[in-house]
Amino acid sequence: MxxxxxxxxxxxxxxxxxxxxxxxxxxxxxxxxxxxxxxxxxxxxxxxxxxxxxxxxxxxxYLKEENLSLANENLSLREKVVAFEQGEGRPDSFYKVDSIYAERFDFQVAKVINSTTARNKNYITIDKGLLDGIEPGMGVMGPRGVVGQVMSCSQHFSRIYSILHDDFRVSSEVINQNLRESGQTALGLAMWNGLSHDVVKLGTIDKFKKVAVGDSVVTSSQNLIFPPNILVGKIKNVSTPDNGAFHDLDVTLATDFGGLTYVYVVSNRLVDEQLNLEREDENE
Structure with a gap:
């Protein structure tokens, strides 16, 4: 005290x-x-x-839940847009598209859990697999455009080789006003040359087709795994060799592979029917 x-x-x-x-x-x-x-x-x-x-x-x-909600909302809108575009056909065509054919594509949201961009063969891993209905060969797209194709699946995961893979090819079409007005179709194959993670090459476009920097490049109707008119990117550079038959086109990709969070796996319900018919014709 x-x-x-x-x-x-x-x-x-x-x-x-x-x-x-x-x-x-x-x-x-x-x-x-x-x-x-x-x-x-x-x-x-x-x-x-x-x-x-x-x-x-x-x-x-709550950002994770919000992003997933937006991805699901975009999925619903994407399904409606694709079905509408396929049902309408070309504006200047008399051909009426069959409703079953128009609605042949299904979509499923998946989350990217791993990816690479700095290799010659780049891959993406998603959190959906065989138990979710994912199968090898299905197309994969993102909110902005083409991503790649499913390569292999386990029960709960799938491996995708992206467009940044030297074995991946996607049938593409150049869209512009000149081609539309002249009734021409500029079809080619988009492929990666391994030089940049945001640029691919577009080959086999006839040099007499009028294409220019800024033209959109989309998936063509000659695709088994993608609906037509899915954005691949925009033309960055056009050069035409004097002794060549095709344009040499650089295309800036629409998809940002460095910031890819959610993707949409595309299923073509009629793909087996088409492939079986084509195999029968080849065997004759």
Whole structure:
């Protein structure tokens, strides 16, 4: 007890100072309205910043669910757009598309859990597999355009070789006003040359077809795994060798493979029927 009293005796001036400070602040607040307003505003500012930080933290925590919700919504819209485009056919054509053929493509959302972009053969791994109805050979697209094709599947995962793979080819078509007005179709094969992770080559486009920088390159109707008119990219550079029959085209990819989060696996319900018929014809 004597030690406690001794400690208080040694600190008595500190406690006296603290007591006088409290009295001083109380008198200032009571007699100075501006100071009271400033304290009130500062307190409100701190509270507002704290609430804003808390809201941003909640937004981040729910971002995964929000992205998945948007991916599913985009999936529904994509299905409707593809079915509509396939049912309409070309505007200048008299041909009427069969409804079963128009609705032959199904889509399924999957999440990217691993990917590469810096190799000659780049792959993507997704969180859907055989148990989800995914099979090798199915096409894969992203929110912005073509991604690749399913290579192999386990029960719960699938491996995709992306368009950034030197073995992948996709039948493509150049779209522009000149070709449309002249009734021409500019078909070619888009393939990666291994030089850049955002540029592919488009070959076998006749040099007499009028194409230009900025023209859109989309999947053609001669695709088994993709619906027509899915964006591949836009023409970045056009050169035509004097002794060649085709344009040399560089195409900037629509898909950002470095930031790919969700993809859509495309299933063509009529692919087996078409392939079986074509094999029968080849065997004759």
């Amino acid at each position: 004597s030690q406690l009293l001794g400690l208080l005796n040694r600190a008595k001036y500190f406690f006296l100072f603290l007591f006088l400070e409290i009295i001083s602040f109380a008198l200032i607040r009571k007699n100075n309205l501006q100071w009271d307003v400033n304290v009130f505003n500062s307190t409100n500012a701190v509270a507002a910043n704290t609430m804003a930080a808390t809201y941003k933290a909640k937004e981040y925590l």
